[in-house]
Amino acid sequence: MKTIRVVAAVIKAENEKKEPIIFATQRGYGDLKGGWEFPGGKIEEGETPKEALKREIMEELETEISVGDLIDTIEYDYPTFHLSMDCFWCEIVAGDLILKEHEAAKWLTKSMLNDVAWLPADITLIDKVRGLM
Numbered sequence: 002m003k004t005i006r007v008v009a010a011v012i013k014a015e016n017e018k019k020e021p022i023i024f025a026t027q028r029g030y031g032d033l034k035g036g037w038e039f040p041g042g043k044i045e046e047g048e049t050p051k052e053a054l055k056r057e058i059m060e061e062l063e064t065e066i067s068v069g070d071l072i073d074t075i076e077y078d079y080p081t082f083h084l085s086m087d088c089f090w091c092e093i094v095a096g097d098l099i100l101k102e103h104e105a106a107k108w109l110t111k112s113m114l115n116d117v118a119w120l121p122a123d124i125t126l127i128d129k130v131r132g133l134m
Contacts, residue, residue, distance in 0.1 A: 005043065005085070007041055007043050013091070024106065025108075039126070041057050061100075065095040068090075072133065075126055
């Protein structure tokens with residue numbers, strides 16, 4: 002089975018009530034279209050995971066981020082490929098999170114994390130994110 006290496010940004014901020022919130026996006030293309038995920042993408046040859054994540058978020062959301070600590074590496078078997086996904090805490094440096102490839106996006110509080118239909122690999126990270134928010 003083919004392995005696809007990707008990176009995902011768990012973009013964290015605070016809402017007006019000073020509660021931590023996490024940015025989630027809904028896929029706009031491919032076999033997994035419509036599912037909710039942490040934004041990111043494939044690591045290109047010669048890139049570090051952090052470099053790939055900065056590039057992908059700029060391409061997909063026209064936003065500059067700072068990439069922090071690795072939260073976890075998710076290993077997940079989809080029917081046609083194995084996904085290896087490095088997930089990092091991130092914060093916005095500049096930009097307005099403009100959706101270029103996604104159908105929708107939401108900022109979610111800790112209590113709202115289960116309110117969207119996460120893709121199978123992404124949902125395995127939700128409990129860990131909730132515990133660290």
